[in-house]
Amino acid sequence: PLLDPSEGLRVYADDRAHLFHSWAAQGAVSPIPVAGAQGRHFWDYDGKRYLDFSSQFINTNIGHGHPKVVAAIKEQADRICMIASTFANDKRGEAARLIAGLAPGDLNRVLFTNGGAEANEHAVRMARVHTGRTKVMAAYRSYHGGTSTAIGLTGDPRRWDNDAAGNSGSGVVHFFGPYLYRSHFHATTEAEESARALAHLEQTIIFEGPRTIAAIILESIVGTAGVLIPPPGYLAGVRALCDKYGIVYIADEVMSGFGRAGAWFAVDHWSVTPDLITFAKGVNSGYVPLGGVIISDEIHETFRDRVYQGGLTYSGHPLACAAAVATISAMQEEGMIDNAARLGEEVIGPRLREIAAAHPSVGEVRGTGVFWAIELVRDPETREMLVPYAGVGAQNAPVNEVVAACKQAGLWPVYNFNRIHVVPPCNTTDDEALHGLAILDEALKIADSYVTT
């Protein structure tokens, strides 16, 4: 389609005059007006195209404008846009059946929400009622969402100002999860890291008082805070501790689920069955807002005769559920989970390891599927971060410059502190992945120039 740059200026003007942006100082916001998006690309009104290595908010797992999903949304809109969750609806039921079918073990019921934060709110609420306990344990280096309970669970600096303002939910105890590259436990092998992280978790449980702890919530693979893949045995160990102390295990799969990790759920990699799984994002590739909690038979039983005091006007919205059914079908028909796994193993992983070997600023690359992080350091020996944790202003210049160079060259990456994340859609082609990685390779020369040894 013909693009009109002056239309882009109008879009920008409306945004700056009237939109309040999330997670931003309003005076510093300068969004690119986007004219269109298709597949793994989007473009502005000047016709500049970007290869999407972000999947937007790591949620468009099937890329932009997938024809089967778009058609399903249109068809649903023609039939019925909204019917309250008190009624049975075909797409709502089918989406729940498909999601429960993909989930491990006896996680057979789904409460739908509009997104991930609400899913975590409800998972915690269920766990508290189910156990009659209030405390929830969550990891430092985590993100669980922006609402009160979810931001309180979150273990990253986005919680700090909310704590200070009294916005964070109470009753949360934080602990350190495994992270071998920056081990809190002086570990040098994955086995040591796993065992010591579990010992630390158990000690924290014992000192907090096991009978006060309702739930442990964990991202199965930590997303925004670093694409931290748990070492073998860790999640099984968490499951065992939850069983030992009667604690509900909530797996937050909002980012790691629906193909991101090269599996339907990241827990599948370790054959672990949590009590509750929260999901959102990739479930329908974000085409219509949707999230939810997948619930074990045991927790469902708690609410068989007892009213569950929670709900939403838009729980199981037909447009969102129709999009979920079509997304899951498209992923199955087009082998997208396998493609994500193969891409990670055969293309992204090997190429990132080459990049790591060639650039002194790359301390570590890690990931699986289409879920990767490049960790940048100022000094490969000491592992000093290229920009500090929660860095501000000029401290962030090295990573900002790398990201700016990527964007200039037509690649849209994700970054967080000293890391660049490679999180393209599950149906990215090998050529697209290699093209984006070549741009990254070139841009990382900027990071190398900051290396001090």
Ligand code: PLP
């Ligand atoms: N949990 C995880 C692991 C996430 O990555 C996110 C969002 O990035 C959320 C929860 C919150 O989801 P939402 O933004 O849909 O509320």
